[in-house]
Amino acid sequence: MEAGPYSFSDELGGFHIISATGKGSRRDPIVITQELESSSPVTLVIRTIGPLQPFSSSEDAASGFLYMRAVVINNSGQAWVEFEFELQEILGKASVFGDGLSFDQRQSSDDHISSDSFAEFSRDFEPYDRLLLRNGRVDPLKAATFSFLVTDFTPRTQFYLVLDPRIPSS
Numbered sequence: 296m297e298a299g300p301y302s303f304s305d306e307l308g309g310f311h312i313i314s315a316t317g318k319g320s321r322r323d324p325i326v327i328t329q330e331l332e333s334s335s336p337v338t339l340v341i342r343t344i345g346p347l348q349p350f351s352s353s354e355d356a357a358s359g360f361l362y363m364r365a366v367v368i369n370n371s372g373q374a375w376v377e378f379e380f381e382l383q384e385i386l387g388k389a390s391v392f393g394d395g396l397s398f399d400q401r402q403s404s405d406d407h408i409s410s411d412s413f414a415e416f417s418r419d420f421e422p423y424d425r426l427l428l429r430n431g432r433v434d435p436l437k438a439a440t441f442s443f444l445v446t447d448f449t450p451r452t453q454f455y456l457v458l459d460p461r462i463p464s465s
């Protein structure tokens with residue numbers, strides 16, 4: 296599915312993309328709606344389809360700054376009590392500082408991170424780029440919305456976003 300200068304794929308399975316809209320800018324973030332069928336991690340494949348122009352101000356170029364809003368529908372049959380996102384430049388490998396990919400790691404401000412279902416979050420950097428949201432709940436057949444900024448100071452034409460819903464432990 297395409298939105299702005301990007302395409303989004305559920306080709307690795309475990310979930311379905313319902314829609315993708317927007318340009319990826321602060322003013323017009325990419326809004327991607329997804330339905331997860333389990334409480335296992337799934338991986339969204341993100342590719343550039345527009346020109347790759349680092350630090351460009353054009354909304355038609357992949358600039359290394361991607362404002363995203365993920366709407367995630369819980370069709371797992373279990374309540375989620377935490378939710379984690381992880382960025383990967385190489386599938387299955389932790390992102391490191393040198394790859395330039397992060398949840399806006401160079402900024403100490405967390406203005407671009409929010410959720411309608413979780414009250415708290417933390418970011419982990421090195422050797423991972425993870426965003427963990429907690430102190431909330433998403434019941435089955437309900438949706439949660441997450442907003443964040445992905446930065447890539449050495450932009451590539453493809454990267455991955457792992458979505459990992461967490462269920463209560465017994």
